[in-house]
Amino acid sequence: MSHWIMAPLLLPLLAGMVNLLLVRHGPGPQRLVSLLTTAALLPVAILLLLRADSGEIVLYQLGNWPAPFGISLVLDRLSAMLLVLTALLALPALVAATAGDDRRGENFHVLFPLQLFGINGAFLTGDLFNLFVFFEVMLIASYGLALHGGGRDRVRAGLHYVVLNLIGSSLFLVAIGTLYGIAGTLNMADLAIYTTTAAVEQTPLLRAAALLLLTVFALKAAVLPLHLWLPALYSAGIAPVAALFAIMTKVGVYAILRTFTLILPVTGPGADVAAVLPAVALLTIALGALGALGAHRLTVLIAYLVVVSVGTLLAGISLFTVPGLTAALFYLPHTTLITAGLFLLAALIAGRRGAVGDQLQAVAVNPGNLLGGLFFLAAIAVAGMPPLGGFLGKLLLLQAVPPPQAPWLWTVVLVGGLAAIVALSRAGSSLFWRTEGEGVAGTGLPLPLLTSTVLLLALTVALTVWAAPLTRYAEATATQLLRPQETVEAVLGREAGR
Amino acid sequence: MEMLASLVVAVLFACGAYLVLRARTFPVAIGLALLSYGVNLFLFFTGRLVTGAPPLAGGAAATADPLPQALVLTAIVIGFGMTAFVVALSLRARGELGNDHVDGAGEER
Numbered sequence A: 001m002s003h004w005i006m007a008p009l010l011l012p013l014l015a016g017m018v019n020l021l022l023v024r025h026g027p028g029p030q031r032l033v034s035l036l037t038t039a040a041l042l043p044v045a046i047l048l049l050l051r052a053d054s055g056e057i058v059l060y061q062l063g064n065w066p067a068p069f070g071i072s073l074v075l076d077r078l079s080a081m082l083l084v085l086t087a088l089l090a091l092p093a094l095v096a097a098t099a100g101d102d103r104r105g106e107n108f109h110v111l112f113p114l115q116l117f118g119i120n121g122a123f124l125t126g127d128l129f130n131l132f133v134f135f136e137v138m139l140i141a142s143y144g145l146a147l148h149g150g151g152r153d154r155v156r157a158g159l160h161y162v163v164l165n166l167i168g169s170s171l172f173l174v175a176i177g178t179l180y181g182i183a184g185t186l187n188m189a190d191l192a193i194y195t196t197t198a199a200v201e202q203t204p205l206l207r208a209a210a211l212l213l214l215t216v217f218a219l220k221a222a223v224l225p226l227h228l229w230l231p232a233l234y235s236a237g238i239a240p241v242a243a244l245f246a247i248m249t250k251v252g253v254y255a256i257l258r259t260f261t262l263i264l265p266v267t268g269p270g271a272d273v274a275a276v277l278p279a280v281a282l283l284t285i286a287l288g289a290l291g292a293l294g295a296h297r298l299t300v301l302i303a304y305l306v307v308v309s310v311g312t313l314l315a316g317i318s319l320f321t322v323p324g325l326t327a328a329l330f331y332l333p334h335t336t337l338i339t340a341g342l343f344l345l346a347a348l349i350a351g352r353r354g355a356v357g358d359q360l361q362a363v364a365v366n367p368g369n370l371l372g373g374l375f376f377l378a379a380i381a382v383a384g385m386p387p388l389g390g391f392l393g394k395l396l397l398l399q400a401v402p403p404p405q406a407p408w409l410w411t412v413v414l415v416g417g418l419a420a421i422v423a424l425s426r427a428g429s430s431l432f433w434r435t436e437g438e439g440v441a442g443t444g445l446p447l448p449l450l451t452s453t454v455l456l457l458a459l460t461v462a463l464t465v466w467a468a469p470l471t472r473y474a475e476a477t478a479t480q481l482l483r484p485q486e487t488v489e490a491v492l493g494r495e496a497g498r
Numbered sequence B: 001m002e003m004l005a006s007l008v009v010a011v012l013f014a015c016g017a018y019l020v021l022r023a024r025t026f027p028v029a030i031g032l033a034l035l036s037y038g039v040n041l042f043l044f045f046t047g048r049l050v051t052g053a054p055p056l057a058g059g060a061a062a063t064a065d066p067l068p069q070a071l072v073l074t075a076i077v078i079g080f081g082m083t084a085f086v087v088a089l090s091l092r093a094r095g096e097l098g099n100d101h102v103d104g105a106g107e108e109r
Helices: A002-021 A027-052 A077-097 A108-124 A128-146 A152-183 A188-196 A200-221 A229-236 A239-245 A248-263 A271-294 A298-317 A322-352 A369-383 A389-400 A406-432 A447-465 A467-481 A484-492 B002-020 B025-045 B067-097
Strands: A058-062 A071-075
Touching (some): A002 A058, A002 A071, A002 A108, A027 A058, A027 A077, A027 A108, A058 A484, A071 A077, A071 A108, A071 A188, A071 A484, A077 A108, A077 A239, A077 A248, A077 A322, A077 A447, A077 A467, A108 A128, A108 A248, A128 A152, A128 A248, A128 B067, A152 A188, A152 A200, A152 A229, A152 B002, A152 B025, A188 A248, A188 A484, A200 A248, A200 A271, A229 A298, A239 A322, A248 A271, A248 A298, A248 A322, A248 A467, A271 A406, A298 A322, A298 A389, A322 A369, A322 A389, A322 A447, A322 A467, A389 A406, B025 B067
Antiparallel strands (some): A058 A071
């Protein structure tokens, strides 16, 4: 049974390798392999979720070398939830790509599963150095996917993205080296023991490592002021890739959550992080909202909403309390799925509007009532208006804030939500109502793209309907995260936890 | 010895940081290479500087830590591959954008 933990890693890795061999045979067999493996990831992830929901922290030692010497994979509630979310997001993104975007280069079906391999690995690993390795796997695949299709805008945005992330990787290695130099281990649970019992003279180095790690993860998560690469990259990439990238920023959020609850807890050497993070989160929301208001293209607008969502998630996480983490974890799947759905919807709208694409200017083409209705639904969901799940997530967040911080957070979150509504209604009215001037209608609605969009929007509605079990799960996850000694005991045995 | 080692890492980082802030893709690629050299040396030095010591624990005697060398090996492979990728991407950007400015902006602008 415990070998199933390897499946979310082995399935996409195998699919990527098989697809590499199938490159000469055209897109047909490759599509089949990718679709089958991505679809198979979902039941596997759900199986693991059910296992993790019992509260058990499952440890898998590769090659049966005992921790902390061997390579550990750790499955807890948080990683199981994110595995399911990745699988739920990957399938619609892949189906959308079969509308034709995957034929713009021959390696799409090699890179897509490898990207999933990196993401799943980052969620499962129990070792800081392997987190770095899986980050690199994920990033290398994402460089290829971001450039998929070629063209000036993609190359320009891709170059910035690659250079920034290489600098980020260097800093990550410096942080890892610092931690190894003082602790002599990189196993997360083993580090957790060390950092809580470290001598006073080690504290400055631990604090430096904590802030370095925060910088690296903030770059991946697109937190202010390291968010500037995101809007250009996400708006330049093809829609299915942008939809899949919706989970990439959440990998950074995951890493922040994991590091500062387990390895460098905010009650110990991570204290600086707890001091910096709330302000940074609120500034991220504010700047993301301003960017959304100023966007001149629909995809840029959605990309800035991704920045806002990262800020909202971190606002919840930065409280490091059960209610705060619950709110963030409840909001996370909702915001990931809806932003991905919006990227696909933007591609549908752009396809209908011909040469103008997703630019927010008037043309004589109405994208149609179906797309209008979908856009309305998605706008309500992403802006956090009742009755959809985004509203519940923000409500949980507002309730979770302790009174001293409440004025700041309430103001920024609510005004940020208002800005999102203004930006989306402005975009919606110029896309659907201002049908004047010249313009030639584009193609019809590609069925795979439409199906995926509807599926992603339906999933966000489903998350609202099943809000009660999701809240319960999020709360259990938050409780588990704030008891890092449970993970330490699961990985290193009962003695070590004491 | 420790002083010299840390100075080398510091100089590599300083030069790398200066070069990645340049506006042309060629110095940026060189800067990234220098940064990764600095990081590799730093990782290597985290195993402490000892000479002539056996690589595995042998009681009370001083030992060399083999793990940073394994980490460095992984970091070298990834860093080398990524430097090659940046060079290829820079050439592509030179072709697509018509110049080697990192923002694709030419002198005429």
